[in-house]
Amino acid sequence: MDGDASRDFELPSMPAIEAVGLTKKFGALTAVDSVTFDVEEGEVFGFLGPNGAGKTTTIRMLCCLISKSSGQARIAGYEVGKEADALKIRKLIGLMPDNVGLYEALSAYDNLDFFGKLYDRTEAQRRENIQRLLTMLGLWEKKDVTVGTFSKGMRQKLGIACALIHDPQILFMDEPTANLDPESAKTVRDFILELKKEKRTIFLNTHNLDEAQRICDKIAILNTRLMATGTPEDLERSVSGKKTVVLLVQVTDAILAALRRLPLGNMTIDGNKLTFDVNDPDRENVAITDAIYRAGGQVRSVNIVGSTLEDAYLKLVRSDKT
């Protein structure tokens, strides 16, 4: 936001974030298992996964907060795990941890001013950035108010401002909308989209699939090891098969019995609505409707629904458990 002049490091033309076989073990427990991915400059990269999948551990390794057990990672060309590069990396990045981590006894302004000083911003830069960030996030009027009195949404927004006070080009956000009410979550999401327009590289940990789909250019699904990487559309396509939704006038036992005799995938029943997992809708839908008519049923509508990111996510995560 300050422009390039205020940055201490120019980003070379290479992936902003790079991980190859990145692994973290805590004793016998493998928290992150040989994860490989890269995030291009200006990209919003969503890191999806269930609780305990290793998302926070990965962020902590990339932010040089904890050591890696094996593998390699680079941030803007600087090597994670190399003592000489750790300070450079930390200076270059911003971190919004899963715990907002603010000083409750201090005002919003003092919190931001403190972090600005830690990142060697001059008084003028701090003043300018604090005003800009707090104004963008709708908190300027509350700048002198003690953070302890802030709502969860306000704290979350201030937490993001703290991560941006030094104008980092690479931002790590660990579940920034977790536990927020819908309005606050939308404000945070809109703000991330603003940052995306500024071509900042954003590494977003989340288990909010809708959020990931709306914001991210690329998504990785993690469950200790990396299950899949790609654009949201790639991941949706990666799930083989689609769904056929058949709305009937009435579901009877005879219809269900007839349908169960067909070699179809999973069938779910919701009132008069039947949903089938299908691989070849053109062929299988004929068999479905035919079976329904033969059993004396009447079809109101037949719809083919494509796979969603949620389908892809659930399929990958569940397949890993089995």
Added chain:
Amino acid sequence: MRLSKSWVIAKKDFKVFLKQKKILYSITVAPLVVSILIPTVIYFAGQNKGGRLPATELMVLLPAFAFFYLILAGYIPTTIASYSIVGEKVEKSLERLLASPTTDSEILLGKGISAFLPSIGAVLGGSVIFMVLMDLVTQPKLGYYYFPNWNTGLVFFLMVPLTVVMSVGWNVIVSSRVTDIRVAQQIGILLILPLAGIYVGGELNLIQLGETNTLLIIAGILFAVDLLLLYAARATFRREQILTKWK
């Protein structure tokens, strides 16, 4: 190591302390009460003996009283350091601090400064009040002003800082093991037991606290303990350990 970074952290802590009544009380009330109470007790203790305490008794009591400030020097950093470190744990602000471009040593030094300076200020400020009042109370009996003297100079300007450093180091270690400020203070305060032992030994004339050699030996022991505790505190205060092993 960049002192400027540590100073930024210490200044932030000072701002937080100003909002914490318990810290303000421990910095101001405890030294004030001790510094006014002891001379008052000495003044009135002599009243039923036809005047004031005899000079011989005073010569035993006065050097030991100075040691009371070592107890304060052990106690005050306990309150401050527990707020400074456990407070960050409670507010979960340590991760953000650790993610900033500062080294572990710079953060630890900042935390040390923020506990050291107010403690030293409080103890030395209290000691000045104590010496002035005690001189007023004892001068008529002794015929001269007992304070200041070389030995109390050793206590206040060498042993008190060493005790504060010891307390800060001890409290860093304690803070890594607990998640509650009060528990940290309760464990941290155990440090004053050996200091209280020295004080009581002096009052009972078991330890000659008026002798320079005794003071230098105690200072030497404090220095050695400081080194050990600072080494242990530094070993405890590592990013990875803080994020993965600290409670």
